[in-house]
Amino acid sequence: xxxxxxxxxxxxxxxxxxxxxxxxxxxxxxxxxxxxxxxxxxxxxxxxxxxxxxxxxxxxxxxxxxxxxxxxxxxxxxxxxxxxxxxxxxxxxxxxxxxxxxxxxxxxxxxxxxxxxxxxxxxxxxxxxxxxxxxxxxxxxxxxxxxxxxxxxxxxxxxxxxxxxxxxxxxxxxxxxxxxxxxxxxxxxxxxxxxxxxxxxxxxxxxxxxxxxxxxxxxxxxxxxxxxxxxxxxxxxxxxxxxxxxxxxxxxxxxxxxxxxxxxxxxxxxxxxxxxxxxxxxxxxxxxxxxxxxxxxxxxxxxxxxxxxxxxxxxxxxxxxxxxxxxxxxxxxxxxxxxxxxxxxxxxxxxxxxxxxxxxxxxxxxxxxxxxxxxxxxxxxxxxxxxxxxxxxxxxxxxxxxxxxxxxxxxxxxxxxxxxxxxxxxxxxxxxxxxxxxxxxxxxxxxxxxxxxxxxxxxxxxxxxxxxxxxxxxxxxxxxxxxxxxxxxxxxxxxxxxxxxxxxxxxxxxxxxxxxxxxxxxxxxxxxxxxxxxxxxxxxxxxxxxxxxxxxxxxxxxxxxxxxxxxxxxxxxxxxxxxxxxxxxxxxxxxxxxxxxxxxxxxxxxxxxxxxxxxxxxxxxxxxxxxxxxxxxxxxxxxxxxxxxxxxxxxxxxxxxxxxxxxxxxxxx
Ligand code: GLA
Ligand code: ZN
Numbered sequence: 328x329x330x331x332x333x334x335x336x337x338x339x340x341x342x343x344x345x346x347x348x349x350x351x352x353x354x355x356x357x358x359x360x361x362x363x364x365x366x367x368x369x370x371x372x373x374x375x376x377x378x379x380x381x382x383x384x385x386x387x388x389x390x391x392x393x394x395x396x397x398x399x400x401x402x403x404x405x406x407x408x409x410x411x412x413x414x415x416x417x418x419x420x421x422x423x424x425x426x427x428x429x430x431x432x433x434x435x436x437x438x439x440x441x442x443x444x445x446x447x448x449x450x451x452x453x454x455x456x457x458x459x460x461x462x463x464x465x466x467x468x469x470x471x472x473x474x475x476x477x478x479x480x481x482x483x484x485x486x487x488x489x490x491x492x493x494x495x496x497x498x499x500x501x502x503x504x505x506x507x508x509x510x511x512x513x514x515x516x517x518x519x520x521x522x523x524x525x526x527x528x529x530x531x532x533x534x535x536x537x538x539x540x541x542x543x544x545x546x547x548x549x550x551x552x553x554x555x556x557x558x559x560x561x562x563x564x565x566x567x568x569x570x571x572x573x574x575x576x577x578x579x580x581x582x583x584x585x586x587x588x589x590x591x592x593x594x595x596x597x598x599x600x601x602x603x604x605x606x607x608x609x610x611x612x613x614x615x616x617x618x619x620x621x622x623x624x625x626x627x628x629x630x631x632x633x634x635x636x637x638x639x640x641x642x643x644x645x646x647x648x649x650x651x652x653x654x655x656x657x658x659x660x661x662x663x664x665x666x667x668x669x670x671x672x673x674x675x676x677x678x679x680x681x682x683x684x685x686x687x688x689x690x691x692x693x694x695x696x697x698x699x700x701x702x703x704x705x706x707x708x709x710x711x712x713x714x715x716x717x718x719x720x721x722x723x724x725x726x727x728x729x730x731x732x733x734x735x736x737x738x739x740x741x742x743x744x745x746x747x748x749x750x751x752x753x754x755x756x757x758x759x760x761x762x763x764x765x766x767x768x769x770x771x772x773x774x775x776x777x778x779x780x781x782x783x784x785x786x787x788x789x790x791x792x793x794x795x796x797x798x799x800x801x802x803x804x805x806x807x808x809x810x811x812x813x814x815x816x817x818x819x820x821x822x823x824x825x826x827x828x829x830x831x832x833x834x835x836x837x838x839x840x841x842x843x844x845x846x847x848x849x850x851x852x853x854x855x856x857x858x859x860x861x862x863x864x865x866x867x868x869x870x871x872x873x874x875x876x877x878x879x880x881x882x883x884x885x886x887x888x889x890x891x892x893x894x895x896x897x898x899x900x901x902x903x904x905x906x907x908x909x910x911x912x913x914x915x916x917x918x919x920x921x922x923x924x925x926x927x928x929x930x931x932x933x934x935x936x937x938x939x940x941x942x943x944x945x946x947x948x949x950x951x952x953x954x955x956x957x958x959x960x961x962x963x964x965x966x967x968x969x970x971x972x973x974x975x976x977x978x979x980x981x982x983x984x985x986x987x988x989x990x991x992x993x994x995x996x
Contacts, residue, residue, distance in 0.1 A: 329566065329589045329626055329662050330404050330472035334712050335367050336705045337626060337663025339403070340683060342369040344394055345378040346672050356688065357670060358397055363690050364683060365702025368404045368665065370475045370628065372461070374440065376410035380457055382417055388464060395470045404472030406568075406628075407465055409555050411454045412478035413440040422449025428486040430529045441479060445551040446488040458558035466563035473566040475628070476555045479593065480548045480569060481578055483540075485528055489547070494523040496543045497536075510817040511535045534818040537734045538727065545579045552586055570628045573613040574747055576733075579726040581768045584620040592617050593629035593667070594656070597638045598648050603956045603987075607938065608755035610652070611659050615754075616724060616766035618660030618716055627656040629667040633681015633694045641679075647987030649697045651954055654973075654989040657708070658940030658952030660716050666698070707972050708991065711950055714942035720778040720926050721765040722754045725786070731818050732785040732810060739844060743864050746783055749808065749907070753782040756913035760921055761928035761939045773798040778924045781807040786814050792827050796834050800897030804924040807835065808904045809842065809865050826903070835903050836874030836894030842867045843885075852881035853890045853906055856919075860912035866890070867905040877902070891916075934961050937984065951992040955984035969994045 329337060339361070347353040361369075371394055372379065380386050398405055419425055419437035425447040426435040435442060443450050465471050483489075501507040504520060511533045513519040518533055520526060531537045556567050566588035571580050573592060584590060592613060596606045617625040630652065634641040644652075653664045671682040683698050690699065729746045757764055757780070765776065769791045773779055779798060784791075784807060792812070799805050812826030821828035825839040832838050843866045845851055851862040855878035868885055874894035879887050892903045902920070921928075929941035929951065936957040942950045951969065955961045961984045968978045969992040976982075982990060 328712055329624065330368070331566070333404055333472065334709055336657065336708050336711060337368040337404075337665060338702050338705050339366040339368040339669070340370070340632075340666030341373060341629065341668040342371050342394075343374070343668060343670070343672065344371070345375050345390055347670070348390055353670075353688075354393075354397075357684070358401060360684055360690055360695075361403070361669075362401070364695065364699045365706060366669075366683075367402070368406065368472060368663065369398070369669065370406040370408060370665065372410055373408040373475065373478050374410065374413040375408070376413060376457060377415035377417075379410060379461070380415065383421065383453075384456075386460055395465060395468050398470035399468070403470065405470050406473050406475040407461060407471060408475040409454070409458045409461065409477055409559065411443070411458075411555060414443055414450065414453075418450065418453055422447060422453070424448075424486065424488070425450035427482065427484040428489075430485055432485065434486070442482060444484040444486055444489060445547045446484070446486065446492055451551070451554060454555060455558045458555055459561060462559040462562035466565070471563070471565050473568065473588070474556075474559050474563070475591075476552060476559070476567055476569040478570060479572055480552065481572070481575060483544045483577075490528055492547065493528050493540070493543050494526055496546065497526060497539060498523055500539065510819070512819065531734065534731070534734050538730055538818050541577060541730045542579070542727070544577065545582050548578065549582050549586065552583065556586060568626070568628075571617070574724075576726075576729065576747070581620070581726070581770065587621065589623070590617045590620050590625035591628035592625065594627055595629075595631055595635050595638075596652060597634065597640070597642065598644060598652070599640060599642065604759075605751070605755060607651075607655060607954065607956060608758045609751045610655055611758055611764075611940070612722070612724075612751055612754045612766055614656050614659030614661060615716075615718070615764045619721075619765045619767055619771075624660055624662035624713060626663045626665065627653075627661045628665050630656075630664060631681045632666045632683050632698050635681065636677065636679040643693070644697075645958070645987055647955070647985050647989070650701055651987055651989040653701055654952050654991065655940075655954060657711065657991075658942065658950075658954075660942065662712055704973055707975065708950075710944055710946065710948065710993070711942060711991075714944040714950060716763055716765075716942055718763040718765040719776055720757060720762055720780070720921075721767045721771075721773070721776045722750065722757065722780045722782065723769050723784055724750050724766050725768045725784060725788075727788065727816075728783060728785040731814055732783060734818065735814075739864070743844070745864070746785075750782040752910060752913060753780050753808070756910060756917045757921070758938065759914055760918055761930060761933060762921060762926055763929055763941060773803065774801070776803065778804045778921070778926055779806070781805070781811050783808055783810045784812065785810050786816065786818070787812050787827055787831070788816050792830050792834065796896075799834070799899040799901055802898035804900055804902070804920065806902045806904065806920065809867050809906060811903070832872060834896070835892070835901050836872050836896075837889070837892050837903055838870040838872050839903075839905070840868040840870060850882050851906070853878050853908060853912060854881045855891060855912065855916065858915075860908050860915075862890075862906040862908055864907045866907075869903070869905045874901070874903070880906070931966060933963060937961050937963055948993050948995045951994060952989065953982070953984055953992065954989045955987060958986045960984065960986055965992070967994060
């Protein structure tokens with residue numbers, strides 16, 4: 328259970344009553360509408376620092392006390408935010424070093440949000456003070472559900488304090504300058520340093536330092552997050568979280584997970600035409616990752632009940648799409664779906680961002696009615712709270728590989744590199760076969776899985792190769808793609824060839840001699856099981872060293888050479904995909920591999936346009952989620968009699984999904 332003794336699927340959102348203190352009646356009206364919308368949980372105080380501490384040490388808690396009381400009376404819970412995301416003007420004025428310094432050495436002015444220096448002593452101290460005040464006051468309030476620490480942490484700062492911390496970080500990591508210089512291959516362009524203070528944080532000409540900088544930025548934020556938690560923990564033991572941003576590129580979220588009592592995420596798909604299947608797979612990937620991070624249900628903390636105003640095409644959701652989006656989260660392991668935000672503010676950059684209550688202030692809008700109807704149905708799902716997922720297939724998503732590959736001056740710009748998109752596409756092909764999936768990083772335990780997929784695991788952290796070998800020898804099936812195992816943890820290429828130097832070549836039974844960067848005009852194909860599939864962007868030249876060729880290239884001077892290889896090892900096998908293909912190949916390839924590896928879909932016999940997810944409750948029942956990815960109705964025959972719990976229906980062997988719709992079935996064996 329995310330909130331102790333609160334056996335409900337959480338439903339609600341960011342609530343900013345402090346924007347409405349001068350508009351009489353609004354908060355009363357909010358609480359009436361919250362009932363109508365079947366909402367039970369809200370996040371408050373996220374951007375309220377200057378409304379709570381109007382000047383240094385002058386606190387005004389009255390308005391927040393009132394919200395707590397109202398929630399207590401009506402049985403609602405609050406995630407109380409620590410307000411560090413947005414510092415008051417007085418703070419920046421009195422402690423200017425709370426503002427960040429950019430790459431050019433220019434200190435930012437006060438304004439905007441989520442832009443403070445995490446090393447600034449003044450800022451840290453004031454955050455500690457306000458967090459302690461909040462914790463002291465509300466720790467034992469019955470409406471407190473948990474702590475929403477800060478908001479969407481991110482960013483980097485180049486001030487003197489941060490530079491010093493970076494140098495300390497490097498000193499700790501490398502011990503000696505000699506080690507640092509070697510790791511940095513520093514004879515290249517004469518970049519040897521003779522003192523730590525010479526290291527430039529933003530010098531992206533040394534690949535190891537660039538990688539270390541991103542590691543450092545994560546470490547600094549995680550340290551700040553811990554400091555915020557510690558302040559709250561002096562008074563309160565309620566669960567803590569911080570809202571993550573899915574696959575946000577510059578933070579290694581695996582490092583945040585251990586500090587959280589539950590994971591929460593902000594998720595804003597847009598469902599543009601023609602993109603439904605990819606978008607649904609990509610949000611499922613992040614949900615699966617968030618379930619996997621702590622091996623238990625997470626919370627979709629923010630989503631948009633309308634459409635985010637910053638979307639390129641702020642398309643209104645078509646009937647069905649909203650519920651399907653919410654049920655995608657629940658089916659993949661969420662125990663709650665919440666919105667940004669409850670009520671639209673009247674000004675500033677989010678005034679047109681979809682919210683449950685619009686500027687009309689009524690319950691008459693399409694958005695409100697959808698939310699209310701969804702909220703009502705959610706009350707049928709209390710049996711889902713805490714239900715588990717038991718995936719036997721995992722996709723590795725390791726930020727350091729993204730950083731290392733992104734950093735390398737190789738093989739085209741990010742348009743071509745497409746590290747994240749590659750991970751999504753491999754996940755997507757597996758997801759298209761309706762299997763339960765985990766998304767892990769390379770430091771997690773592999774032994775729970777039968778099948779492990781490494782999309783472009785470019786960087787091998789220490790020990791990973793040995794653990795992969797172990798996984799295979801014990802009977803696992805391992806799939807790696809092009810650009811796997813090119814560099815070690817310092818972004819240094821492996822000596823002795825790819826993948827992964829001598830030990831990696833032995834594991835995969837191949838030598839990857841080089842990669843061919845393909846132009847849009849290049850023609851290359853893979854010939855697999857008698858069919859030809861197009862290849863784009865990358866094709867590697869592979870040599871067999873113990874593996875067998877499972878597919879060959881169809882064109883150009885390396886036609887007939889291996890494109891996909893397979894080696895049996897111990898009780899398992901290792902497959903290497905040497906080229907980037909489209910979805911058609913990936914769908915076919917994983918379809919056959921899943922059968923071979925003995926991975927079963929959660930439901931069989933579904934129409935092509937329907938996907939399924941499953942969660943298993945402690946009372947022995949399974950919840951099956953069905954998603955219609957098309958704008959046409961889809962009848963689905965079920966392999967057993969199930970109850971259409973979502974629509975309050977009877978036990979049945981057949982359900983019909985509305986266009987773009989979804990449903991939840993309960994199966995009690
Ligand atoms: C983020 C923030 C919210 C809000 C939404 C708008 O997720 O956390 O405060 O700005 O974006 O989409
Ligand atoms: Zn700084």
